[in-house]
Amino acid sequence: MQIIKSFFITILMMVPFLKTYASELKNNASLGIDTYTDNAGVQVYSPTFALMKTLSKHWLVGFKMRIDAIAAASIRLSGAPSNVDAVASASHKSGFEDTRYAPTFLAAYDDGINSAGAGIYYSTEEDYIGKSFFFHYTRQFNQGNTALGFGYSQAADTIDPVFKRDINKNKDEKKLDISINQLIDTTLSLQFIYSYIDSSGFLASPYLYNDAGFERYPAQRTGHAFSIKGLKYIDDKNSMNFSYRYYNDDWEIKSHTMSVEWLHDLSETLMIGTRVRYYTQSKSFFTKKAGTFTSADTFSVVDYRMSAFDSYDIGIPLKYRTSEESPYTFSFSIDYYRTSNNAYIKRWYGDDYIQALYTTFRVDYAF
Amino acid sequence: MKYLISSALLSLLMLGCSETLTRVKPYEKEHFADTKMTLNILEGRTEHEGHIFLIREASAGGDSTFQGGCGCR
Numbered sequence: 048m049q050i051i052k053s054f055f056i057t058i059l060m061m062v063p064f065l066k067t068y069a070s071e072l073k074n075n076a077s078l079g080i081d082t083y084t085d086n087a088g089v090q091v092y093s094p095t096f097a098l099m100k101t102l103s104k105h106w107l108v109g110f111k112m113r114i115d116a117i118a119a120a121s122i123r124l125s126g127a128p129s130n131v132d133a134v135a136s137a138s139h140k141s142g143f144e145d146t147r148y149a150p151t152f153l154a155a156y157d158d159g160i161n162s163a164g165a166g167i168y169y170s171t172e173e174d175y176i177g178k179s180f181f182f183h184y185t186r187q188f189n190q191g192n193t194a195l196g197f198g199y200s201q202a203a204d205t206i207d208p209v210f211k212r213d214i215n216k217n218k219d220e221k222k223l224d225i226s227i228n229q230l231i232d233t234t235l236s237l238q239f240i241y242s243y244i245d246s247s248g249f250l251a252s253p254y255l256y257n258d259a260g261f262e263r264y265p266a267q268r269t270g271h272a273f274s275i276k277g278l279k280y281i282d283d284k285n286s287m288n289f290s291y292r293y294y295n296d297d298w299e300i301k302s303h304t305m306s307v308e309w310l311h312d313l314s315e316t317l318m319i320g321t322r323v324r325y326y327t328q329s330k331s332f333f334t335k336k337a338g339t340f341t342s343a344d345t346f347s348v349v350d351y352r353m354s355a356f357d358s359y360d361i362g363i364p365l366k367y368r369t370s371e372e373s374p375y376t377f378s379f380s381i382d383y384y385r386t387s388n389n390a391y392i393k394r395w396y397g398d399d400y401i402q403a404l405y406t407t408f409r410v411d412y413a414f
Numbered sequence: 415m416k417y418l419i420s421s422a423l424l425s426l427l428m429l430g431c432s433e434t435l436t437r438v439k440p441y442e443k444e445h446f447a448d449t450k451m452t453l454n455i456l457e458g459r460t461e462h463e464g465h466i467f468l469i470r471e472a473s474a475g476g477d478s479t480f481q482g483g484c485g486c487r
Contacts, residue, residue: 366455380458
């Protein structure tokens, strides 16, 4: 089951932050589980596994596997079950409704000045196939005070709704990132990122519908995001990081995202933190007052994400090692997420807002 | 395209200011070696929440990460 309810691997190919080491390629294995649950009835349990193996001083290959087990009525992930059942002739099943297997293969090079990485990704689920490739390159300048990064990814996905619909089944996305890292002084580092995102194909949900029929979106979308991120050393036990992002696209959605995180060492082996994130966005140019769309409208919106709303997130990260020399690192986080009240959320989910609780847990082993 | 050009010009500008931009000597970088001095203190959380925000909000990008394949945006 796809689109909104589609919980999926996020393949992380970070453009590296400024490094102070010659090379950071290390052998590492990790095992973990992520969870997500919200008041719309969505529950997701995602076991993860990753293995990174150096081939030489400068080369590394890796494999990541994520399994998303989506529990609760999968149809409800797209909205009101009774409504959708009537259209899709679908019935609810108990237990895990959909399981996604999402492997990623990657390779990385790092010689201390230049770092690069590339990989491929494939995932399949009941109604969606994702195929992507990605690469990035970063070079350091000015005695490691400055780093320029470039990243590109391209996805070619296929949508196959669980019930017959005559739609364009393709969805393509290209993403380009350019980043600049700069050390400001001995305790402060800043990063600037620009992202260009181009999406085309079937961009609405094949399941969401209202009195005007199924959702209808434009078949093309181009977005731009600008971010500034900062990292501040406070003292031996405390540091903080912060970020701001401005986003806009040709659907006339504009958003601002702000985040601040404080990290504190409780001991030599235990670190705890607090993070607060705030997000606000405007509506798309084809979004009208909820419930006013007709079949004569070129575009029709059911998804609340096309409307104006705010959200905030409060979280606690935790990191622990049994000793400073231990090869094992344990990581845990818990976050509470909530949107503002929204008429679209009310119409589809029955609640005034979405609220969610999500956690992550990882055990890393360095060898 | 104008954004790309602007970014490229900014990059070139920075590369032309190497003396100004060499602000921290190698022997002054000890604080950046602190394990807390990272934008993604928990990689697993970054991956997980990146996808959650993509599903729950209409924006994307600005994070130097690749996120794709789910049709969630």
